[in-house]
Amino acid sequence: MSQSVYVGIDLGGTSVKIGVCNESGQLLHKYEGPTRAKAPADEVVRDIANYVRAAVAEASFTWDQVAGVGAGIAGMMDLKSGVVKLAANLGWTNVPIRQMLQDELGKPVGIDNDANVAALGEAWSGAGAGLANVVCFTLGTGVGGGIIVDYKIYTGFHGMAGEIGHLPSIIDGTGRTCGCGLNGCLETIASATGIIRSAIEAVEDGQATSMSNGPIDSAKVVFDAAKSGDAVAMRIVRDAGHHLGRAMATLTVVLDAERFVVGGGVSAAGEILFSPIREAYAKYTVAALRESVQIVPAALGNDAGVIGAAGLMIGG
Template identity: 60%
Template structure:
């Protein structure tokens, strides 16, 4: 067993997930507790410190064996300087020196990154991307996140904005609606759970003939289940979400030329009813050299991806 251990922190709006990983990316222990985000940045940093020490204290390891701590945080940040510039779901998280604050509490080196980026790193290190040097990951949930690994390293870009795949403006103007980011036609508006639910709700309100009208509150899972059962409206919605995801991947492929695309997040649970049409669209809109040997697969680590990837920031971030 590795003598050095790495702590990964996946900071969520209501819950902090933490884990201990080896140098090989094996997740050994997990812990989670309330974020208490409404109490402000200092409280959140204190909670991370308390939980990390409890995690190690309840394991067979000592604090001296901790080689570093990585944290995945939702929002916009200055990664190099370790500042969270803005995290909309965390009151008061504006220009917060998270790296410095945690290093003072831990007495250990700390790296931070966007939560979607660390989930990608987790999949690349120990999940569906293990052994692949260049890959792109999409996380389809409430929104669409993503990240890019090139030659084994996380690509963050000049201002830390690389991998914001959900905000590629892919939907034509006449069909585009405004995204939460303020722009129009983002992938997130059609291929996220939110986008799928919106399209289904619109169909019901228009009076389209669909079994979805029998449901009081529609979820993305409802739409996929209806599509699997042959509901034409649900199939149309799923195919539209898949179409724009496949088109977005085709655009990325000629820039990055990844060996593998990984699709994670709650929407990915739909499986091949979503991924099969994505694969068809991707192949249609790329040249042979850009799609030859390229795989589009589901993520493997589930809710542990962020914790594993955050720990991996110390080695591969």
């Protein structure tokens, strides 16, 4: 019998990444092509289908060996009907992407949002490999999340489960307004955007910090200052870590996850961020769940998206 393969699509605003995986989530081949974001959706879908066929051919598999195709998309989706309700970076509203891809490819297709598929990728063959219950945090421009329960993405009633960036974190009304319209959400403090904003506010407030000597245009500027002992930067990083750890403690009593995986650009900060996360987690977690739950960095980097998208098609 020839081996079955699963194809994952990571559909972004500038490029489409394709990954061909085996049934254990090993990435066998990668392919990338441009996204014609200004083109009509049916043309973009035709491009994607061509990339998928090219990726499978390049990897020396036959089309018959493709057991399923999954796609991760940044946007709001109706998972039941397989329709992208809104994908701002593609300029899409109400695109029935699952049906369109199925028609083009003649294969079963699954879709989910980018944060969920990245979480599934990490749980399938990355930092949560082999575990049934994993929660992933993606720390980037915002704070994204994905919840894996019994090896599957938990989507919730509206498909909105895992929006952990909007956990209430500053609850006394002194927090910043979030993109979602609420006040004091986790991502207003712990995303790259939130960390940069905290640093700029500290400088504007006249606090003594080395960060006032140059532009604060990335979270890395803040992490580098913290690593060199800048007290203001250290406080900002500790604060971000504290709120992340407390959010994990909140989630752990609800989900009883086995492991928290932290990825995204901000997670590259390393121990300086992970140490306050673990401290806050220990402080706010019930004793029975304190020692057994690990908080670890993501392992798959940018490949998590294509691997997790392929994983949408694994049954069981």
